[in-house]
Amino acid sequence: MRILLVEDDAALANALCSYLVAKAFVVDVAPSIAEARAALAAVQYAAVLLDLHLGDGDGLSLLPSVRALRDRPIVIVLTARDQVTDRIRGLDAGADDYLIKPYDPAELLARLRAVERRRSASSSPVLQLGKLEIDLARDLVRKDGIPVTLTQKEWALLRVMATRPDRIHTRENLADALYGFGDEADSNTLEVFISRLRRKLGRSHIQTLRGLGYRLSFSPEDEDE
Known part of the structure; x- marks a missing residue:
């Protein structure tokens, strides 16, 4: 954010x-x-x-x-x-x-x-995605009830998507959540963080919509590929 x-x-x-x-x-x-x-x-x-x-x-x-x-x-x-x-x-x-x-x-x-x-029209700070629980109030993520350790940048990226889970988030919108003025980032940094989040949370929980951006998935499936 x-x-x-x-x-x-x-x-x-x-x-x-x-x-x-x-x-x-x-x-x-x-x-x-x-x-x-x-x-x-x-x-x-x-x-x-x-x-x-x-x-x-x-x-x-x-x-x-x-x-x-x-x-x-x-x-x-x-x-x-x-x-x-x-x-x-x-x-x-x-x-x-x-x-x-x-x-x-x-x-x-x-x-x-x-x-x-x-x-975001949500009365609860907790977002449930199948076996994944994202608690925005406590900066906490659990998978199958077990806490998931995220880096500061990984959490910043996830927070943007979890706050508006109904939205498709463009690369530009997500990049804005990662870096402020004066910060340096190369062109593929966003994809690196998306890849890391998928490994930790489960690949099915972050969808790629080609030419549009990324979105959280409410699918109960949790395929770790």
């Missing part, structure tokens, strides 16, 4: 990035509204974490640009403004949630996942 963090406090941005990256998220940081607009035009994000007090204006001015996107990301406002009127203004402007600074990163993570579930 790729996130845009719009925050001009470098120390706070670095600390939050480190926390979210450890939870298998990919995070890009934009310290200004102008840079955030440029990032949104270049990348399809799953979520935007938006500070309101920025050097070049009010963070809420970014929300029309977010709403105009065809596949609109989740928006969680992060701000020191604690008045009820400020919260109402943010939610009315199009934010999905609102968190007041200082906040516990674990609470942000819980809220991010809760909004993520609402947007």
